[in-house]
Amino acid sequence: xxxxxxxxxxxxxxxxxxxxxxxxxxxxxxxxxxxxxxxxxxxxxxxxxxxxxxxxxxxxxxxxxxxxxxxxxxxxxxxxxxxxxxxxxxxxxxxxxxxxxxxxxxxxxxxxxxxxxxxxxxxxxxxxxxxxxxxxxxxxx
Ligand SMILES: [Zn+2]
Ligand SMILES: [Zn+2]
Numbered sequence: 001x002x003x004x005x006x007x008x009x010x011x012x013x014x015x016x017x018x019x020x021x022x023x024x025x026x027x028x029x030x031x032x033x034x035x036x037x038x039x040x041x042x043x044x045x046x047x048x049x050x051x052x053x054x055x056x057x058x059x060x061x062x063x064x065x066x067x068x069x070x071x072x073x074x075x076x077x078x079x080x081x082x083x084x085x086x087x088x089x090x091x092x093x094x095x096x097x098x099x100x101x102x103x104x105x106x107x108x109x110x111x112x113x114x115x116x117x118x119x120x121x122x123x124x125x126x127x128x129x130x131x132x133x134x135x136x137x138x139x140x141x
Contacts, residue, residue, distance in 0.1 A: 006057035013050030020044025080120075084109065090120040 023040025027033055080100070082088045088102035094109060095116045101109055109115070 002057055002061045006054040006061065009054030009057065010051050011054075013047045013052075013054060016047025016050060017044050018047070020047060092117050093120045 020040045020043035023036050023043065027037035027040060080090060082090050082102035082105055083099045084101060084105040088104065090100035091103055092106055093100045095118055096114050097109075099109070100120045106117075
């Protein structure tokens with residue numbers, strides 16, 4: 001909702017700024033008109049203020065979304081633990097055996113003939129990296 005308002009403000013502001021720019025050629029033409037120049041500058045600055053306001057609203061909305069998103073991520077991450085020792089945070093998932101493993105247990109589980117590893121999606125930190133690499137399997141063979 002607020003993002004839409006910000007987009008509209010930016011759009012209207014850009015229109016205002018364009019109108020202000022349109023007054024410049026007339027102001028600096030063969031017959032300079034100082035009234036037109038000041039009028040154009042006023043419209044231009046009004047447009048820029050609107051754009052800045054729209055950007056501010058958008059940035060504030062994005063920050064709020066990021067805060068709520070990371071909060072839910074920590075709640076999910078608290079439950080995550082290695083499925084072999086149950087103590088450490090899982091860093092990798094074996095897609096073949098469907099187990100999440102920490103760094104220590106990865107060495108014990110390692111089987112080069114069958115196992116295919118992907119970074120664990122249950123990791124609470126670096127969630128962006130986990131999402132980007134989720135589809136790519138790290139086959140250790
Ligand atoms: Zn473990
Ligand atoms: Zn495995």
